Amino acid sequence: MKRPFTILLLMLLAAPAWSLTIQITGGTEGALPIAVVPFGTAGSGEAPMFNLGEIVASDLKRCGRFRTLDEKDMVAKPNVGTQVDFKDWRALKQDYLVVGQVTPSGDSYQVRFELLDVNKGQQLLGYNMTSNARDLRSTAHQIADMIYEKIIGEPGSFNTRVAYITAKGETTVNSQIALQVSDSDGFNPQTIVSSHDPLMSPAWSPDGRRIAYVSFELDQPSIYVQDVFTGKRTKVASYRGINSAPAWSPDGKKLAMTLSKDGNPDIYVYDLDGGGLNRITNHFSIDTEASWSPDGHKLAFTSDRGGKPQIYEVSAGGGEPRRVTFEGSYNARASYSPNGKSLALVTQSSGGYRIGLVDLANGSMQVLTDGRVDESPSFAPNGSMIIYATKEGGKGVLAAVSVDGRVKQRLSVQAGDVREPDWAPNVK
Incomplete structure (x- = not known):
């Protein structure tokens, strides 16, 4: 059965605020x-x-x-x-x-x-x-x-943090959904936002001080930016229809996002300083899940303009997109590597949704994971590992894999579910 990639934006699982633990499941x-x-x-x-x-x-x-x-x-x-x-x-x-x-x-x-x-x-x-x-x-x-x-001979990424969405409760009345931040090994969890309404798509700013996310307060999806240290938050986008998938530019001055205010979901770039909004794509298909290249010149995004979800790349100022992925019938949720040479993404492979790595120089893809529902890949700041969400024992957990696929880890909790990880930058 085809799984619409837009549903990925709306799936919320969760986890309690217990510490995460690391289990090595691959070879060394x-x-x-x-x-x-x-x-x-x-x-x-x-x-x-x-x-x-x-x-x-x-x-x-x-x-x-x-x-x-x-x-x-x-x-x-x-x-x-x-x-x-x-x-x-x-x-x-x-x-x-x-x-x-x-x-x-x-x-x-x-x-x-x-x-x-x-x-x-x-x-x-x-x-x-x-x-x-x-x-x-x-x-x-x-x-x-x-x-x-x-x-x-390259920087480590141990003294960094990870943001993720957690939730408890099975009904709207007793649900507790939270945006949490922990150390990279899962210890010292801190709740940044807590709500009975859905939260999703956490995205770290390049300075590691702020997180952009989507909240469904008052049954309306809106994009907020919140200071992790002061708690101050600002509503950035609350247009009619879809407001989703925020992504910071490398200089921290802009947010790419998906909006449907003018019809179909398209990619827009919002200027955080001046408040200007620039429409990047304009197509009758669904364009979503933008990711900035490290140099800030390009955006990778998911689109079904070819009939099925695939990854496209477009200039950050707009223009004609070019298709990046050709292997497989489903590729979505792309994230640039820190060196800009590859994309981590979700690909359909052997009947499951798994994390793949695409070489942007030649277009080849390596499937890194073997789960049934692996989602939301995010690179470590040094590019050596990719954290992602998966299912284990009927619940959502976080996992990580080395970029060569050789070392796999599970980050497990005592109970509950956890989703949508985003690895913070390595800020000295």
């Missing part, structure tokens, strides 16, 4: 062996409620580029580099070793860590950091980012 062949020793605690102050080393190890493991050593297999647990006997770790076939120590100091913590090259027997990184209790998890993610960048 070719991953770099690294041992992250649980961080020690020095001094007489109160130790943290969690071990920073364990968070660092979890981050490195879930990215798929590293193979972490189980704690039970460690022959020693040094906290500083001077305590390390490198031959022990060479015997365990480890390429890298991370050691660290946390020292409580009044209302804050002093965190020291070292990254060591096991084969060369030398230090690659060594930092002292100060953190309050609230930001200790963020500090651990920063450490993982520094380790990732030092070894891989």
